[in-house]
Amino acid sequence: MIFAFEKRKTVSRTAIVVVPFVSFLASLFLTGILLAAFGANPLTTFGAMFKGAFGSGRALTETLVKAIPLMLTGLGVALAFKLKFWNIGAEGQLTLAGVAATWVALYWSPWLPSPLLLPAVVLVGCAAGALWAGVPALLKTGLKVDETLVTLMLNYVAILFSEFLYYGPWRDPKGFGFPGTQPFPKAAWFPRIAGRAHIGLYIAIAAALILWIVLNRTRWGFELKVIGNSPKAARYQGIAVERNIVLAVLLSGALCGLAGVGEVAGISRRLQQGLSLGYGYTAIIVAWMAQLNPLAIPFVAVLMGGLLVGGDQVQMVMGLPSSMGLLMQGMMLFPMLAGSLFTEYRIKRVGSQAVRESKIGAA
Amino acid sequence: MGLITSLIAITLRAGTSLVYATIGETFTERAGILNLGLEGIMLMGAVTSFATAYYTGNLALAIAVAVAVGGLMSLIHAFLSVTMKANQVVSGLSLTLFGTGFASFLGQRLGPASNGRYLIGLTGPRFTPIDAGALGQVPILGAILGQDLFTYGTYLLIPLAWFYMYKTKNGLWLRAIGENPRTADAMGVNVDRAKYGYTILGGMLTALGGAHLALAYTPGWSENITGGRGWIVIALVIFSMWNPARAITGALIFGGINAVQFRLQASGTNIPAGFLNMLPYLTTIIVLVAITWWETLSKRVGSPASLGTAYVREDK
Secondary structure, rough: EEEEEEEEOOOOOOHHHHHHHHHHHHHHHHHHHHHHHHHHHHHHHHHHHHHHHHHOOHHHHHHHHHHHHHHHHHHHHHEEEEHHOOOOHHHHHHHHHHHHHHHHHHHHHOOOOHHHHHHHHOOOOHHHHHHHHHHHHHHHHHHHHHHHHHHHHHHHHHHHHHHHHHOOOOOOOOOOOOOOOOOOHHHHHOOOEEOOEEEEHHHHHHHHHHHHHHHOHHHHHHHHHHHHHHHHHHHHOOOOOOHHHHHHHHHHHHHHHHHHHHHHHHHHHOEEEEOOOOOOHHHHHHHOOOOOOOOHHHHHHHHHHHHHHHHHHHHHHHHHOOHHHHHHHHHHHHHHHHHHHHEEEEEEEOOOHHHHHHHHOOO | OOHHHHHHHHHHHHHHHHHHHHHHHHHHHOOOOOOHHHHHHHHHHHHHHHHHHHHOHHHHHHHHHHHHHHHHHHHHHHHHHOOOOHHHHHHHOOOOOOOHHHHHHHHOOOOOHHHOOOOOOOOOOOOOOOOOOOHHHHOOOOHOOOOOHHHHHHHHHHHHHHHHHHOOOOHHHHHHHHHOOOHEEEEEEEEHHHHHHHHHHHHHHHHHHHHHHHHOOOOOOOOOOOOOHHHHHHHHHOOOOOOOHHHHHHHOOOHHHHHHHHHHHHOOOOOOHHHHHHHHHHHHHHHHHHHHHHHHHHHOOOOOOOOOOOOOOOOO
């Protein structure tokens, strides 16, 4: 029996829902095999992870703490990916926004009226994230420079820059040598909802709703969709392709920046080591698992946040490495990608009889 | 040893891992497959080769393990992009994410109980520079000869890879596949099998680059041992215009930057270390912009025409 592939005109609706679920289960299965190979009982481990992530009020708020930046960076990455602009610089955009937010919180507070401080922190932080995404966007649209590499290289630059600041000129003189700045004034704190979970959660959910509406119910969203499908067709329809890509990527950077603002203003309340725990990279998994759908992103982000928190718990309870969570996330995209064969292609069975006939015909 | 000679020596040493991976990825991309999983493959090559060397003391076995791991990892990418026709950018990214997570996991699990099962901070057997005797004292030549076996390997690999790609029939097929898989198919080349083969070869060479880091350049295992080299290599392939002979230039530039960083830090400069460490990444961006600009101006397209796209065979 021979199979042939035919590209679908529209992606399969059933497959779009089924594939992510199957992928998650497959990732559990693969990790389970690995755990067994390392002499740990997979079921006990998964049980401990689940309990660690969702089993108590505290666990749940910690999961949300990790889900907030994942939602925002996931949204940012998804928006760029929709345009086939491979922004893998969420990590750097988040970090630079954290730096800019810190600058405002610490150095503008002496002269800025305190009710204006938090809005300024948010705005400048988002602007920094947008700027960091804007550089590769302009290089891409202006000179056709590969954006994957530029966005990634800028991650390293932003992280090294933030390290330079909190180890150097911004280091808290009263910090006993701890690498970090002094704490933010209270006026620059994000209000908290429960535990360490802060209002970034509401902002992220609102952002998801707004992004969905923009992408699906506005003229601009329609234009972006056309560009994502075929820049050529978009140009033919008179859509300003370059300008729209730059605008969308700026927005993508701003969303990733918002995640960084939330981390410094909502969680650590200072700039310090470990600002991002690789959220910008996990965001790629979040966006792809959610099939780039803004409404699905918050749910996937909570699941991924749970894996990270659960991974930490497993380390404490069972002595397994905390990178368990990362490993599981890394495995999740493989089945997901394999599944794209079923969402994007229609598989036809070509009977061997027909092939033989066509060969005879050709001869 | 003179300053110039010692700078050349450090440059060659620092560029070695880049040469292996650049040539590997050049083969892969020539076959039309873009593999962004290099960083993950390099990390896995580093951690597995170090663990093997640590426990067995056998460096040859350590290299064999790294090569096998690199081959297996790139097999995943080949399967997803060739057989399952998945998006190659996302598949490569997943491979990097998976490799980073898995390498970190192994680094926290494979170590001896006395070190809390960590591999970090351990020392194992390593490759040391060869003593070239009297020739080692000759300026410049001494720098080229006074290297470890990995670096010697690049002296052979570069001309061999160039010869294979431009002077053999297989090399001609390979270039045809990347340019126009349909034509290659019509000429009787098994396109899918070649894509698998060159993706796996690329992964093996990349893992060798990772092994060089853990066994010779910065002996031992640390979580960020590659420091983005797997990504810099993607830029180096573009910079070398997909020609193995030119892979040496890029590797020398970045090896040279490492050498200068090393020198400046050793001499106690006023420039903060953070800014010095930014140099490779900023240089990558500048090099990439320059080469893209030059390509546009000279109307030359270096990249294989079918790079990154799935090849679907049509029924006639």
